Amino acid sequence: MSRPALPLSSIAWTAGLAGLFGEAMAAIGRLDARISASPVAQPWRNRTVWKGYSTALQLQRYEIDEIDVFSQATGVPIAGRPSVATAGRPFDAFGEWKHSFDRATVRHWREGLPFSFDPPDTWSKAPPLIRALTLLDIWTRQDPSPRPWLCFPQLLASMNVVASALPCLVIGDLSLRTLRGPRERQLKRLLKALRSTAADGLERLDRLEGWRLNFAAVLAEESRPGLLRDLGKLVLSQPLVTARLIADTFEITLSGAGKLLARAAAHRLLVEVSGRNSWRLYVTPDMGIALGMASPPRGRPPSPPRRTEELDTVLADFDKEMEEIDTLLQNVQSSRPS
Numbered sequence: 001m002s003r004p005a006l007p008l009s010s011i012a013w014t015a016g017l018a019g020l021f022g023e024a025m026a027a028i029g030r031l032d033a034r035i036s037a038s039p040v041a042q043p044w045r046n047r048t049v050w051k052g053y054s055t056a057l058q059l060q061r062y063e064i065d066e067i068d069v070f071s072q073a074t075g076v077p078i079a080g081r082p083s084v085a086t087a088g089r090p091f092d093a094f095g096e097w098k099h100s101f102d103r104a105t106v107r108h109w110r111e112g113l114p115f116s117f118d119p120p121d122t123w124s125k126a127p128p129l130i131r132a133l134t135l136l137d138i139w140t141r142q143d144p145s146p147r148p149w150l151c152f153p154q155l156l157a158s159m160n161v162v163a164s165a166l167p168c169l170v171i172g173d174l175s176l177r178t179l180r181g182p183r184e185r186q187l188k189r190l191l192k193a194l195r196s197t198a199a200d201g202l203e204r205l206d207r208l209e210g211w212r213l214n215f216a217a218v219l220a221e222e223s224r225p226g227l228l229r230d231l232g233k234l235v236l237s238q239p240l241v242t243a244r245l246i247a248d249t250f251e252i253t254l255s256g257a258g259k260l261l262a263r264a265a266a267h268r269l270l271v272e273v274s275g276r277n278s279w280r281l282y283v284t285p286d287m288g289i290a291l292g293m294a295s296p297p298r299g300r301p302p303s304p305p306r307r308t309e310e311l312d313t314v315l316a317d318f319d320k321e322m323e324e325i326d327t328l329l330q331n332v333q334s335s336r337p338s
Helices: 015-037 041-059 066-074 094-100 128-142 147-158 183-221 228-237 243-250 254-266 285-290 309-334
Strands: 240-242 281-283
Touching: 015 041, 015 128, 015 183, 041 066, 041 094, 041 147, 041 183, 041 228, 041 285, 066 094, 128 147, 128 183, 183 228, 183 285, 183 309, 228 240, 228 243, 228 254, 228 309, 240 243, 243 254, 254 281, 281 285
Parallel strands: none
Antiparallel strands: 240 281
16 A cells, blocks of 8 residues: 655755745745736736736647737737647636636635645644645645636635735646655745746736836827727737727728828737738737747837826826726626626
8 A cells, every 4th residue: 555645845954945935935935015006907807817828728738828818808810820639628627717816715725625734743833825725735636627827816715815816926836746756845946836826927017017007108298199098908908909899899991090000009008919911900019028929129128208297197087998998807706607
């Protein structure tokens, strides 16, 4: 009879392990603090669900990238992408998982566990992050589906590691299911994964907040912004657009939609990624970089727009409009049956 696996919370601390733990906690803390105060927190969450879900599918050995999850979730086909194998119905859990981040309340961590758990003797002395990883480790051997990986961000919130669940913090290690290799090495890989994905989440937030500031500066400088303001609000929730989508949404001609998109691209609010002269495809710079459709800027980043009273007024108005949209969406989502 095989011996039970050593709980991750019972692994003896070494200098290397303690160093990685500190780095992971620092990276998570920086991201959590920024998200808690960010005016684009909700658009950031809406974007990072694609990244988190693709990570979970890759841990299930699906050859599916973030861009494939994005395409499937938004219904926007991406030219040049190979067809995605859907055996096993990998996208079925996406909708429910995405909506789980709209819940205002966080359940006690025991309520979310689908298995009975008796804390080991070392439980009370383990930091909350190590406790969460301990539960993830056990869960992966109880459930072969993507659910353990997908539930980890919520588990971190229920353990008070973060103020709210962050979709990008989906991590895992296939060796947890087979218990291959030293346990300390497994724990180190998990901490490294957390450090990396939290840092990536912060970079994505930086790009999105930079886009917001640039967008407000463009509106402040334009004497007649017209539909440019509405386009900015749209691409925060739908970052990849076409002239047809814009024409249908704003009830304008295809020619007018094309001119509006070209105008936004001239201001670096959108990037054209199809390379075609017709049926062009535009994406926000932050998602273009995340999906590998656009290259990150080289060299020193451009200086942010100079803060003026007019710019601050535009930012305040824009943030208020986005807050009203977020509230409306949350009310709609909360009315859905759970």
